[in-house]
Amino acid sequence: MSDGRIELHHQQIDEAAAMLRQQSQLMHEMMQQTQTFLTQGLGHELHGDYADAGQAYSDVLAKADSAMTDDVAKAAAALDEVHGLIRDSDRRAGSNFGH
Numbered sequence: 001m002s003d004g005r006i007e008l009h010h011q012q013i014d015e016a017a018a019m020l021r022q023q024s025q026l027m028h029e030m031m032q033q034t035q036t037f038l039t040q041g042l043g044h045e046l047h048g049d050y051a052d053a054g055q056a057y058s059d060v061l062a063k064a065d066s067a068m069t070d071d072v073a074k075a076a077a078a079l080d081e082v083h084g085l086i087r088d089s090d091r092r093a094g095s096n097f098g099h
Contacts, residue, residue, distance in 0.1 A: 010087060017079045024072035031065040034058075 038058040046054050 010083070013079070013083045013086075017076050017083070020072060020076045020079070024069060024076075028065060028069050031061055031068075035061050035065075 035058045038054045038061070042054060
């Protein structure tokens with residue numbers, strides 16, 4: 001609140017959505033690097049049950065990565081949508097009060 005008026009910092013919300021997407025991309029890349037290490041790097045050194053366990057872990061990472069990436073994308077889209085509604089509401093309220 002400032003001088004009896006509510007101030008919403010739209011830029012901060014935009015930055016939060018962008019940061020959410022950026023961090024999601026970074027996590028996705030790290031998961032892919034781990035999968036590559038498990039299947040191509042370490043995978044050549046593992047044999048038998050260890051190789052099976054490495055592949056199973058890689059498969060779990062792939063599913064988790066896909067789910068995480070989808071969930072974060074949906075969350076960022078929801079944040080954008082809600083922020084758009086708030087912006088529209090601010091514009092309408094401002095026009096009603098002559099601001």
